Amino acid sequence: MTSPALSVLDLVPVRTTQTSSQAVASSMALARRADELGFRRYWFAEHHNMxxxxxxSPPVLIAAAASVTTRIRVGSGGVMLPNHAPLIVAEQFAALEAVAPGRIDLGIGRAPGSDPVITQLLRSSGAAGDVERFPSHVQDIALMLRRDGATVQFTSGGEYTVRSTPAASDSPQIWLLGSSDYSARLAASLGLPYVFANHFAGAGLQRALDLYRSTFQPSETLAEPRTFLTANVVAAPTAEEAEARALPQLRMMARLRRNLPLGALxxxxxxxxxxxxGADADERTLIDGIRSSWFVGASDDVRASLDEFASRHGVDEVMISPVAGAYESEPLDAPAGRAQTLELLAP
Known part of the structure; x- marks a missing residue:
């Protein structure tokens, strides 16, 4: 069984007593380590008010990560497009491509990335697009990122060219992210690579992959289907330590599922x-259910499980979200257990 390439998804977790500055510093250290260890790509998610x-802000974090790495691809996993004007997204990622040529990925998603109040605030300026126009906005971004830009046709006659940057030498690679039939079908119809968000929505995984592969239409940038999967992962020298480090995120996810107030990790x-x-029965049941789809354990066992997971679904890459928690004695500005996970699973 061939081992898949490994990549990293980072939500920049903030633990108890940690400041945002320390959390970001920790993630930058993790990006540097992933680069040194040979991971394929490093993506930042978009979440708000958590x-x-x-x-x-994925573009800001991508720029910071690009500045402290030399080889690894850096990108978004993803930009939640309904929150943003397509031209702004195109301009941001064209600028990132200029900063780190050949290393930028633009992962695009359709979910809001937050609660309804924050979603309304994000879209209150009227600049962001509505969900119904998501497919056309994805296409708009792809066109504006091209060297020759996009051409706007006026109903009254005439044309207007829009470029995301004055003289692009190349453009970021666009990926469509999702966890449903909709995203799989759209990626296939547009001829885009597709990522199934297995780290938070495992149900429907095989169906989505089958739909994507069976309905894929070749495009100028992609001749055949290309996909990989995400997974929550904790690896440690012993299974006992891995289970302990997984517990903070498991409890956080259980609270989220129960709509209970959230705090720092x-x-x-x-x-x-x-x-x-005295965790109640509901919490314990939720934790057990969530844990069943994660990859947690001693390093050799986790790597074998990831190999089998990739083989079963026919992918050559797995993007791991290293959800290992920290002990109180570990530095606030270092990735501790998350770095240990990467080091133990390094290609």
């Missing part, structure tokens, strides 16, 4: 104490 997540000690103090 106490435990600092990845609110617990340390391992806080999460263990919370369970010891």
């Amino acid at each position: 106490p435990s997540v600092a990845s609110t 617990e340390t391992v000690e806080q999460a263990e104490q919370g369970i010891a103090d």
Whole structure:
């Protein structure tokens, strides 16, 4: 069985007593380590108004990560397009391509990345597009990123050329992200590479891949289907340590599923104490269910499971979200358990 290439998805987690600055510093250190270890790409997610997540602005974080790495591809996983005007997205990623030529990925998603109030605030200027126009906006961005730009046709006659940057030498690679039949069909119809967001929505994975592959239409940039999967992963020297480091994120996800108030990510000690103090049956059931789709354990076992996962779904790459929590004694500006996960699974 051939091992898949590995990439990294980062939500820039913020743990108890950690500042946003320290969380970002930790993620930059993790990006540098991923670059050194030979991971294929490093993507930042877009989430808003969450106490435990600092990845609110992927383009800013991508620029920062590009400045501290030399080889690895950096990108978004993804930009939630309905929150943004297509031209702004095209301009941001054309600028990033100029900063790090040949290393930029533009992953695009359709979900809001937050709650309805924040979604309304993000779109209150009227600049962002509505969800119904998502397919045309994806196409608009692809055209504006090309060297010759996009041509706007006026109903009254005449044309107007729009370029995302004055003299592009190349353009970012566009990926469509999703967790549904809709995203799979759209990626196939546009001839775009596709990523199934398995790290938060495992249901329907094989159906989405089958739809994408069976309905794929070749495009100028992609001759045949190309896809990879995401996964939540914790690797440690022992299975016991891995399970302990997974607990803070598992408890956070259980609270999210139950619509309970969220806070900063617990340390391992806080999460263990919370369970010891009497987690109710609903929380324990949710944690067990969420844990069943994660890859948690000693490094050799996790790597074997990832190999089997990739082989079963016919992909040559897995993007891991290293969800290992930190112990209270570990530095606030270092990735600790997350870096350990990468080091133990390095290609």
